[in-house]
Each structure stands twice: as structure tokens, then as C-alpha cells.
Amino acid sequence: MHEKFLKPYNPQETEEKIYKIWEDSGYFNPDNLPERHQKPYSMVLPPPNVTGILHLGHADMLAIEDTAIRFQRMQGKKTLWLPGTDHAAIATQTKVEKLLAKEGIKKHDLGREKFLDKVNEFAMDSQKTIISQTKRMGSSLDWSRLAFTLDEQRNLAVKTAFQRMYEDGLIYRKNKVINWDPKGQTVISDDEIVYEERKTTLYTFKYSKDFPIAISTTRPETKVGDTAVAVNPNDKRYKEFVGKTFEIEDFCGVKLSIKIISDREVDPEFGTGALGVTPAHSKVDEKMALDNNLPSKEIISEYACMKNVGENLNGKKVKEAREIVIGWLKENNLMMEEKEIEHNVSTAERTSAVIEPLPKLQWFIDVNKKFKLPHSKIEGIKTSEEVCLKDLMKKVVETKEVKILPDRFNKTYFNWIDKLQDWCISRQIWYGHQIPVWYKNKDKSDEEVHVGIEAPQENSWEQDPDTLDTWFSSGLWTFSTLGWPNKTNDLELYHPTDLLETAHDILFFWVARMILMSTYLIGEIPFKTVYIHGLVRDDKNRKFSKSLGNAIDPLDIIEKYGTDALRMSLLVAVAPGQDVKFSEDKVKAYKKFSNKLWNITRFILDNTQALGEIDFDSEELRKIRSSNLQIEELEKIISDITSDMENYRFYLASEKIYHYTWHEFADKIIEESKSKLSDPNLSDGQRKETQLILLYILQNILKILHPFMPFITEEIWSELPIKNKKLLMIENWPNSN
């Protein structure tokens, strides 16, 4: 008899076996799906960084995406869910550098090539781990199409994209004030800056006794690089000085020439209402300097040390220099006030180093420059219409051609676009896509530049040593994974993708950049719907992190309760965009649910053995279905659930299935059937009808529960006496044909 069902459900014995059956079936690959699967439905996996192992956040992402794709597959779509990993340039390089440091090895000792070998080795190891963990989550990804943001095909895509943007004048190289990370020794983009609120002292002083205006600053050491003082044009206090230039013979060992200028940006209420302008070490000041034709004086080096200044300061770290300047000001009775204030300090996301703005020759993407879009399938934008990248990013969300769930993130998105400035894409690190630009006579007056896919033939050319921001290649992900720039069937069939599911913290980094790249390069949106999930937090509402020591390995939870239970705990009642509080009790609850379902099956199988194999399409069943109240109710619930699924309301659908299964089917329908089936006066026909209804409801529950709890449902399905049975993963969703 059904011996398997005599013991409680055992996920450990089941899950690995089932995953193998799925993989062997080939159905993860849309090319192998049966005939009825015609209309494509596609999604790319947000590629995990190859820096380590998966955490609960990944588990959450995989649970949601697998649920989405399994639902669509059962609905008869030609489903592609495409896997890959991200090289995560800075993060991975930093990680490997740390590992090597433990062995006492520095990257410069190895040299670029050997170092990169080490990083690659690490990345590939990491990828292997990630893949096996992803499989444990039950993810029905098409492994035959696995991609990596730094593999050859993706490199071709990156070079092609770069070249095209360069030729359209959207990529330019310029010397300007950028965000320099002195610890990571690289430029970073505005989005990689994290502002930290810190207490700082605001110093108010004069450059010299005779100087007419006092200024306020939190960084006195930078004032040796000042070339102007800016005041608000409406500030009556200073009006008489605007336009004049003052020579200061000695400001802490440096000769200054300060012009008084006026600028609307200056807040008359702040400090003294006058701002010392340091063109080389502040973006705002740089702009004022350009507007007023002021000279720029570089006084801070890449190592955050002073340079081009007096003996007393040269070579000193900025913090030491600050003390020296403060001391000098006090000695000379120029310091007027010291005040504690709360101040935002910009730090680098990866290294936490304080950012030093300084001028550097870098590559940028111009987001405001107008160009003619060669091919457009975008709503509201015609082919050859003149647009800028910002317009493209804005338009597709405005028209809802790209729909963001939940809705409120639209505002966040537009807010970001409005403030967006040119994107600095070059990085001074080794690991990543090397910039496809070659120079002849570099940095000389007769410098020549070649931008292209291949290096020029002659050997007098040298390639730009810098690499591209990792998000440049991630931005191409929806179509580089489908074979672009080649014209492939995959690209034709699966792009634009249907769903992009991701966390809200990379809405700007990634989602916006994908929209930029896709609309620009292929003239269409990258995806139709963006589903944003929240953060997974611990039971005390804290983020999971290594430093807090609260990290949970999803595999431990899977060992204990099974993947299905973990998936349900992350899905039920968690609305899009909402943070999930992870609780082991919740997982436990769905482990119990697994067992409930297991026992429901045992009861039904034990009580329907006499029936033999059942054809659910038979006339007899059709009759029962059309006249039975319980089935009518079931069908109503299924139709509700289907609509929830179609509208990505997994959090509601899963709860409804749970509730129906336990409190309607088990508690009521099965309970009632007990007295019926044990009634000796029951006719054979009535008995059979009762049995058939139980089996019919069970098989429908398995179907609608499958996207959420794929393993246990597939396992039970394999034991049901159904005629013409396929794997549950490709069965028809009820009420859809």
C-alpha cells in the first residue's frame, strides 16, 4: 500500500531526487517544452555577485521568480528563465586582494595578468557554489543558457555598446572633478557614494587680517587651494566687493589670489554667507570656477595627501594638514568661530573611505545630449526622433510601457532621473571589461584615439588600462544574455522580457541602467513589469550581516524544514516592496502544512484505491463537476487565485491556497466525506462520486500549489492514479487551456 505516506513527509529524501527528474526532463529549457507552449514568457535572473555564497535575500528572490515562471509554464507559455552571475568588479577584486593579503601577496607583485588569473579562479569557484545553492531552492532555470557578465559573449556586447555610444557622442572623455576613493584607488560614480551623517566642526575665519570677508568651512586644509570667495548676488553685506581680487601673500605658507564672485547657489544664511571656492576639490566649486573663468589649483593627491603647497603641508595627510591649518589660523588670530555641526560626509560604498573630490581624466556617459534614435519600438517615440538618454529612461516609465510594482517606486525613479548627472564609467581597477579604447602617443599633443571591437593592427597603440563600471555590463543583461549584438532567434523571441524581479536597493544602479541601455541600443524596453521585493530582515528587524553575526544560511533552513516550507515563509502575506521579517516559526508553520498535505494525500489514496486509474476528462467526471457545489466553490477560488497570480499578487494567492487546503478541504470536505464513506447504505455510485470529488480537488490543489511548493506537489503528483499523467511542472493550470 502507500507505504511512503505512513511516515511524515521527508523533504531531504525528496527534493534532490525531484530536481534531478526536472533537469533530466529538459523542460527548464523552453526549446524542449511540449507543443502547446507557444507564446513566450521570459525573465532573466538578476545575476548574483561572484563574491561568495547566497543569503536569504537571494532565497527570497529565487522563490518569487521561480513561482512566477512555474505559473506561466503551467499556463502554457514558452518559459525562459535565464541564469547568470555578475563579476561585480570592485567587490570581487577587493575580496581577492584581501584573500591574497592573508598569504602576504600584493596584487602589484603578481602583475595584472597573474592577478586576474587568481580573480577568475575565485570567481569560477564562487559561481559553482552559487549554482548548486540556486538549484537547492528548486529554481527552474535554463542552465543551458548560463551567462556571466564577464564572459566572451558579454564582452563583445560591452565593446559593441561602448563603440556605438562613442560614435553617437554619448560617451566622452574629460578632465573634471570626480569622486575619488583613496582606499580603493579608483573613481566611483555618484550612485556608489553613501552619505554618513557625522559631527564636524565648522570653522569661521579670514584668509588674512586685511581680507574683508570671513568664510566658513569644515575643511580648512582645502582652503590653500582656493581661488575665489562666492557670495549670494543679493547679499548687501558683500556687494561692494564682488568683482575685486585680493592678493594674500601668506596663507599657511601659500600665496593666494582670491576673487570675490557672486553665485545664486550660495546661501546667505549659512555661516557667514560667504563660501571659499576650491575649484579642484569640489564639484560645486568647479562649476562656479568654470562660470567665472577662475583658475583651478590641485592640492590633494590620490592618496589624500597635500601637494603643490608649502613645505609645512606638502605630503601631509589631509587630516594632519587640517590641524596644521587650524593651528596656523589661531596663531595668527584669524580664527573667529568654531562650531559643532551635523554634516553629511560622502564615503565609498565598498571601502567606506571618505571620498576626495579631485580632477581626473575619465570616461563619462552623457545623459543629456540629444541624438537621433535609429530604431524605435518605444511607445511615444518615433524612429529617428531626437532624444537624450534621460528622455528615454523617463518616457517608458511615464507611459507605463514599463510598469513598476509597487506603484510608489515610480516616484522614486523619476526623482532620481531628474537629479541624474553624467555617469562616470571608468574605474582604475584591473578586474572587469577593459575599456575598448586604444591610444597612440598617449597624453601627448598628437594623441590619437581608436575606439572599437578589436585592437588596431600596428603595435604602437596601447589600450586604456582602466576597466568599466560593473553596471555598464549589467545594463546590457536582458539582451546580452540572448546573444546581442548578434541577431539571434532568442533575441527575437524573448526580448523584451516579461518580468524583472529585483530588490529596491538596485533600482537605480541596475533597473534604470537596463532601461537606458536597452532603449538606446535596440530601441525597445528591456522588460514589461518590474517587481520590487523588500529586504529580508531578522526577527529583531535588523538587516542580515556578517558584522552583526545574525547571518542565516538558507541551506541550514532547508536542511531542517525543506525548501518548500522556506519558500512559503518568504512568500505568504509579503506584499511587493515590503520588507520580510524572517522567522523560523513561520517556516515551521509551512513545514507543518507540507505534512498536512502529505496526510491528506494518504487519506485520499487509502480511500480511493478501488477506483484504479482515473481519466479526469471523462464524461462521468464532467457531469459530477457541473453539478457539485464543492467543486463550484473550488473553481471560484481557483479563478480568484489565477487572477492574483496574473497580477503578481503571490502574497495573496499563496495564503488563499493554504487556507482553502487546510480549513476548507481538510477540515470540512474531507471530514464530511468520512461519515459518508463509512455509511453502509451509501450506493456504489454515490461512493464513487465522493471519491472522485476528493481526488479531483486534490489534483487541483497540487496544481495551484505547485508554483509555491514545487517539490512536495511534484512528489505527491507522481503517486496519484491519473490517466495520461505528465510531470506536474508542465501540467495545465486549471481552467486554462
Added chain:
RNA sequence: GGGCGAUUAGCUCAGUUGGUAGAGCAGCGCAUUUACACUGCGAAGGUCGGGGGUUCAAAUCCCUCAUCGCCCACCA
């Protein structure tokens, strides 16, 4: 400075277009040679953050206040 979100049972959170407040966990009472103790039945528990408004009807829509949280921004 600008924007967004949250506030519902002891705890964690659902509640799709306004129509008699829901789940999980915890706790209470009862049942139990039961498909399932990874169980069933039952009861208890809420002025849906405060105040005001719209409506026949508000957790849901509008205004306002409070507390907590998040994001953005070149106030030196």
C-alpha cells in the same frame, strides 16, 4: 531641505475596486485506539496611532497631528 513608507489581536504581518475586522506563532478550554499530536473543535483577544471631514457605509478616500523607518540632495 525634498520625497516615500509604516502605525490593525500579546508578537510578526495580510486585508486587491469603501460593504458585518483576518492569518501564522504564542496563550486558554475541551477532545483524541484519529489520514495527520507536524491533530481536531471551541472560546477569548482589536475604540484598525490621535483628531477632523466625505459617505447610507471608512482599516480602506480627503485633511491634520504624532511616533518610527527608508530614500534622495553639490549648504560650504
